[in-house]
Amino acid sequence: MRFDIVTLFPDLFDGYLTQGLLGKAIERNLTQIHRHNLRDFAPDTTHRPVDDKPFGGGPGMLIQVEPTVKCVEAVQAQSTTPARTILLTPQGKRFNQPMAEDFAVSERLILLCGRYEGFDQRVTDILEPEEVSVGDFVLNGGEVAAMLIIDAVVRLIPGVLGDEQSNIDDSFSRGNRLLEFPQYTRPREFRGHSVPDVLLSGDHGAIAKWREEQTQLRTNERRSDLL
Numbered sequence: 001m002r003f004d005i006v007t008l009f010p011d012l013f014d015g016y017l018t019q020g021l022l023g024k025a026i027e028r029n030l031t032q033i034h035r036h037n038l039r040d041f042a043p044d045t046t047h048r049p050v051d052d053k054p055f056g057g058g059p060g061m062l063i064q065v066e067p068t069v070k071c072v073e074a075v076q077a078q079s080t081t082p083a084r085t086i087l088l089t090p091q092g093k094r095f096n097q098p099m100a101e102d103f104a105v106s107e108r109l110i111l112l113c114g115r116y117e118g119f120d121q122r123v124t125d126i127l128e129p130e131e132v133s134v135g136d137f138v139l140n141g142g143e144v145a146a147m148l149i150i151d152a153v154v155r156l157i158p159g160v161l162g163d164e165q166s167n168i169d170d171s172f173s174r175g176n177r178l179l180e181f182p183q184y185t186r187p188r189e190f191r192g193h194s195v196p197d198v199l200l201s202g203d204h205g206a207i208a209k210w211r212e213e214q215t216q217l218r219t220n221e222r223r224s225d226l227l
């Protein structure tokens, strides 16, 4: 699966793309992540501005329509596989696990990262992207939101996780729309806090039952809206 990130700050992704599970997935060519600098499409090639003041007044600057549309069109043309275009904005549809699962079955995603006060409305009118928000808060730009989406989607690409079952057990995921049960590893006891006996019993039926109960309890306590 290929991701194309359109951004004013491509270097922000440097460390992110080389570390951990994502770094490995890229190394193993399970995913390809390309970065594109919007400034490369600025009409003024000397100072390369891509933002301007809003017509009608108001605070801040907007990203202009011309470099954005040209950049996305150029990125689309790099591959014959058509891409879904996602525009990151706090005004978009809220990202969640079913959306991650839906994105993971597409072959190619273009992630359009805003800065300042966002994009000229005509970006949306012309490109008709899917507008996505990662939560009800305002970030300094779409880059962190793009990382978040890539993180959630890449885990779902077959072969990326060592153990595919963890995708199914994870909180919110297919087969489990509730919160995950608590887990423990060695030591068995630390500062008077012990691992529940049932997990040491070797009784798989009892363990499964306990985990199911914990899932219900935890979800009821913390996120009853999911029940």
Ligand code: ADE
Pocket (backbone or CB within 6 Å): 088, 089, 090, 114, 132, 133, 134, 135, 136, 137, 138, 139, 140, 141, 142, 145
């Ligand atoms: N850009 C700024 N805030 C954002 C948010 N909450 N989600 C997606 N993109 C954003």
